Amino acid sequence: MTSKLFSFLAPKTIAVVGASKDPSKRGYQAIARLLNDDFDGLIYPVNPREPEILGLRAYAHVSALPGDVDLAFICTPASSLPAVLADCARKHARGAIVLAAGFSEAGEPGRALEARAMAIARKHGIRVIGPNTNGVLNMHRRMNLVGLSDVERGSIGVVSQSGNVMLALAAEAKRKGAVGFSTYIGVGNQADVEFHEYLLHLSEDPDTAVPVFYVEGFKAGRAFLDAAAKVTPSKPVVVYKSGRTESGKRSASSHTGSLAAGFNLTRDLLRQSGVIVVSESDKILSVAEALARMPLPRGSRVGVLADSGGHGTIMADALEDAGMSLAELSAGTVAELRSILPSAASILNPIDVAGATDNDPGVFASCARALLADENVSILVIAGMFGGYAARFTQSFLDVEVETSRAISALARTYDKPVLVQSVYMPLKPAPLMELLKGTIPVFIWAETAATCVAELVRLAQARARLAKGPRRILLQQQSSAAAIIACAQDEGREALLEPESRELLVAYGIDVPSHYLMQSSEDADAAVFSLAAPSFAMKIVSPDVLHKSEAGGVELRVRGVDGVRKGYEAIVGRVRSDYSEARIEGVMVAPMAKPGVEVIIGVIRDPVFGPVIMFGIGGVFVEILKDVSFRAIPVNRDDVVEMIDQIEGNAILNGARGMPPVDREALIDLLLAVSDVIQLHQEIRELDLNPVILHDRGYTIVDSRIIVGKDGCD
């Protein structure tokens, strides 16, 4: 391991503080394990009452050690931590792993203790893992400071908020065989080192092919997103986010705020950064294994080769459930498969060999070659009973099958396409399947697992293509007129911009806002109608004291002609004055009624964990009933925006459902990008709601805009 970030995780010297002669204590177990595993470095037991532990000379204090230490493994009680860390500093410790509980997770006194200890650590440049961690494991350095036994060595690095989840993953890897771990880090309270730093650390660890995170909650979510966007283009990253069902309570002062809660937001933002988000605990290791083994596909169409109609169909079902589509085979492939397989075989994808492999399992390789050579096939899945022919029929098949495995592995390399195998016989670990696992080909018992892996491989390939385009350069320049609008509201102690102000701000950035007229008296009706020249109008009160305009009677719709506008003015002002006698009325805004089209919602919040986030949804039931909205961290690039539109379940409505023409998608994309730019340019904008925006076949109409600013340059 050559990680520059945390070299103390590959230490040459470890001080075990709280070393013990009692085999039930972690301070004994750690030393015993290091000795047993032939740890390649110096171990210093630290215990003020013992001269010697497990044959090693023990020291009363860290400061009594004969030399410096890289890493302190601290097993002493919570209250001792400040003193121990100060003592470690004298020997230039660069890192500490702190097991004790009783810190910030245990109420106020613990919080104070944690803060005190961390201040000392920071002062001396000691990075702390934990407290309240169950430890750290580095398989490639034979450093097992966690007490897990029976962990297979491999290339998956686990960072977890639960030690028992690692225990489950280790047990699963043991059962599967041929998959294992490079490292495990229990993050504990994350009082110092946090998830994003572990991610950067593992990104530099050559022993780790796939970092896997079990996350109950992010503290610095934005930092994780930024780190992930750097790492995922070259190394796959897997996250299982638990606690999805707790209804994450966040700011609900805006419509966007009320929708921007919970797992969907986290999932969208992680995926934006190229992270593979796994939602089922039984698929974490399989997905990590698939990502570790295989090349990424160059397309998304799957070929399925089965030696059982049943398993082929089940695989097709599972792939469809995972959002994948089967490849349509080229004529040449169909012809070649026909020449290989008997007439009873089904050559339509999924391919059913119809018993052709029963006499010669080598037929799998011939069929695999034909399918992999097909340009329409980006991924090959072999489903059914491969690997079990010797067990099913005759032991003499074993050599043929192993040969076939080698041939399939070679084909996967030649064509540089992912090949996955699902076999009923995997639990028996027969030689042909073990042979596949030596190469790049993962083997799964269940169709559903294989299908999830296929879907995530495709997703990562797509994310990399998107990330490769880099963050989009802000096209807009900060406009002094916009800054002045915000400053004016702040000066007046207002958080919500008046709607004419919001519109002016958007217009300053070239966002298309329909012209409006601000009436100051009913006498302005003539001028309003003349200047706007529309068949009918929407009228809205403009007042810093009226937040909910409709409820206050401050809105009139479909108003026609000068007379209508005059009466509309009087009606609105009359109602508002009677209900809110103190309200400052800036006037009544008149704008042309929008043409019909598809209503959408665009919103921005500043999430406490992830920072500025843009939301998109289609109005009506999609947002109101189905909560069908998508999120992206700002800044977004064009691909992000296209994906966030396509992700909405009802996005087909944008293509012209219900007798309407297709909407102007390009204009929508430009609008979302411009909003992202505006938020980047104005850190003071806390929330923004464009709700609704009506999309037309050409352009859009922003019907209502609402911008909330911090009282003083917030965020």
Place this chain on the structure above:
Amino acid sequence: MTSKLFSFLAPKTIAVVGASKDPSKRGYQAIARLLNDDFDGLIYPVNPREPEILGLRAYAHVSALPGDVDLAFICTPASSLPAVLADCARKHARGAIVLAAGFSEAGEPGRALEARAMAIARKHGIRVIGPNTNGVLNMHRRMNLVGLSDVERGSIGVVSQSGNVMLALAAEAKRKGAVGFSTYIGVGNQADVEFHEYLLHLSEDPDTAVPVFYVEGFKAGRAFLDAAAKVTPSKPVVVYKSGRTESGKRSASSHTGSLAAGFNLTRDLLRQSGVIVVSESDKILSVAEALARMPLPRGSRVGVLADSGGHGTIMADALEDAGMSLAELSAGTVAELRSILPSAASILNPIDVAGATDNDPGVFASCARALLADENVSILVIAGMFGGYAARFTQSFLDVEVETSRAISALARTYDKPVLVQSVYMPLKPAPLMELLKGTIPVFIWAETAATCVAELVRLAQARARLAKGPRRILLQQQSSAAAIIACAQDEGREALLEPESRELLVAYGIDVPSHYLMQSSEDADAAVFSLAAPSFAMKIVSPDVLHKSEAGGVELRVRGVDGVRKGYEAIVGRVRSDYSEARIEGVMVAPMAKPGVEVIIGVIRDPVFGPVIMFGIGGVFVEILKDVSFRAIPVNRDDVVEMIDQIEGNAILNGARGMPPVDREALIDLLLAVSDVIQLHQEIRELDLNPVILHDRGYTIVDSRIIVGKDGCD
């Protein structure tokens, strides 16, 4: 086995036709296996060229046997089948299992051969399993006619269209331990016995607790639904329906027809009959096992007891994903758990014991008692590492853990509530978990599997409550006026009723249809407006030759006043005449414009597999974009209808979203029930579309109705 239906599946005498001395032949393997397994009955090898096979006297023909046979196991080539069956009849065979392929699955000559053979079988009362089956297995009679080895004996009965799927299930059961099979039947081509008959057979089989079906396609789907509705109240039935992704092509002449395709329809109808539909192949056996072991819950709220915060949270996530909710614990339970557990424990469901079990695994039982005694907890799930304490800590825990298992089993019996355990240690099959499996408690490795089982237990309990209410009695009486309308259309060779006819038919059954006026000339405008007395009207052409009224210019909406109606008539008739000069015009129907409300769609089709099916959907995007519709087989009872409404994703809109009052749900329920009645009373009605129906806060308006009848008393 005492099944009256197919006693030949527990035969006393078996003739193996095509018996062989070649160990690679099924005619050898079957006899060898029967002998090896100590089959308790007579085995007659039948082979014209061998005097003796495997030590048994062989006979040249079945008719040469010394006595009658119960079952003929036929391994001879396809072409021999008619003669063999005729020969079997002479010895009064009651059943035959036919292995050979080359029948209806193999094109026209095979189809003819199959028909010929089946005619002979029917004539002689021989029931046939297959052809093209891989055989039958009866574990409790030691009758293995399928060649699968290593099958665990148990209470799950599998009926499958794929032999290899059974192979996968058998392998899974072997791995799990403590779960096994009563029987396996490969259905082959189902030329004679079909799925519903196997279901009735297994319902009578005392050795089978849970019949499991792997179905690629139903032939007599309605018969299966009827059988299932009889069986599921007393025996759980599981179906995995494969080939879900093929877009089942059905009649698409109606809007309903175009939506009524594929897996969703099948799934809805199976569930209506109480069938448990499993969608993931890796959950089939687990769900069957859970159903076989446990009592059904009396409610749907789950208590989760975990010895790891991570696993508790993962279980909560998985339960939520499966549509389940966690129980809110009563104050007494919280107090009791507080007295048992340390202060660090989380007493909010999911319960995290926070290490309390590390020193005494018996704490699991005390907590389980508290949770099971809570009325708010209908189901208990124990998650994490139970069963692994001896392995994790000290072997001396083993006895405590086994005792705890016994205590938990006893508690489950005492409180008669389902208890499920998820344990990381299950693959090691430790004694405490094996002890649980001796009782009624299933153990799973994965949270997702346990959560699916919980959801399906709840679903079955709910289905039983619904089915217990019995089929609803038809409340309506056949109306001669309705029959006359249909007969009139049939006499005139029309399939589509004219809209006034459709309305009259519905009115005859007390269905609320808005009054209308049929104008014969523009002179009728006065009378129409006078008689309908509404502020505005919808006008539609009535012509047997105009099917698509809007496209033909045959519709005018929001028409006002006598003058408007007169002009509307002229405009409609003018447009239709100019485009369809030959069209017979019966007049123009005028009806009041409907009040606003929530648009829904009610449709009926006669599905070729499942018979009459009613569909419900909410108009707009739910149907058009999301295809969010629900199906039920007719007849429906009130609970069916309530469930089919609640099943729609957007059903919240009925409760008064977007500022509207809640709709009149009772009126909607009555309408759906009345439609079901009408379809039962009139077998001639092939399709019915009420689209849209607008639901109001009181009552509804059927805006458009379309009824298609068979040319002559079809169906």
